[in-house]
Amino acid sequence: MxxxxxxxxxxxxxxxxxxxxxxxxxxxxxxxxxxxxxxxxxxxxxxxxxxxxxxxxxxxxxxxxxxxxxxxxxxxxxxxxxxxxxxxxxxxxxxxxxxxxxxxxxxxxxxxxRAIPELELAATIHYVKRLRPEVSTSELVGTVGQLKPKFDQKYVSQVASQLEEIGILT
CATH class of the missing domain: 1.10.10 (Arc Repressor Mutant, subunit A)
Structure with a gap:
């Protein structure tokens, strides 16, 4: 293949x-x-x-x-x-x-x-975490918030929590 x-x-x-x-x-x-x-x-x-x-x-x-x-x-x-x-x-x-x-x-x-903006945010959160696996969730939320200022910190944190629950944000 x-x-x-x-x-x-x-x-x-x-x-x-x-x-x-x-x-x-x-x-x-x-x-x-x-x-x-x-x-x-x-x-x-x-x-x-x-x-x-x-x-x-x-x-x-x-x-x-x-x-x-x-x-x-x-x-x-x-x-x-x-x-x-x-x-x-x-x-x-x-x-x-x-x-x-x-x-x-x-x-x-x-x-x-999922709505497109939520997919955009979820993929960005995952991407940043893969680049910087050592960062805490709060640092991750802050970094993603800087990259994607159209999303408020609470929403970024909520989507990050969803990814953790799924088991793909390690």
């Missing part, structure tokens, strides 16, 4: 399971799959305006569209994009994602229906 093949299979599977996913949601779900649930997709993430971002996810989404597996359409009201499945996945892709079924379901159950 090649890395790109697994990346494509995972992105398609997330889209297929959710039916209609935006670009930001897809980025954050893929981030949590890799960084919190240890699915070896090897997406290179960096901090971006809406939290951790991988250009490779954007590129692979375009590949899926060109191959006819997904459709990517701008939202009619101008709120981002809709990525929807258009074709059945290759049989080998189903086999590729099978070992990660529990992780995929865990990510979808924990993050699949």
């Amino acid at each position: 090649g890395t790109q093949e697994l990346q494509l299979a995972i992105l398609y599977d997330l889209t297929y399971r959710l039916g209609d996913v935006g670009k930001i949601r897809l980025q954050k779900l893929a981030y949590f799959l890799q960084e919190a649930f240890a699915v070896p997709t090897k997406f290179p993430f960096k901090m971006h305006h809406y939290g951790p971002y991988s250009e490779t996810i954007e590129t692979n989404t375009a590949r899926l569209k060109l191959a006819g597996y997904v459709d990517v359409a701008a939202d009619a009201q101008g709120y981002g994009f809709h990525i929807t499945p258009t074709d059945e996945a290759q049989g080998e892709w189903r086999d590729l994602v099978k070992p990660f079924k529990d992780s995929i379901e865990g990510v979808i159950n924990n993050f699949g229906q």
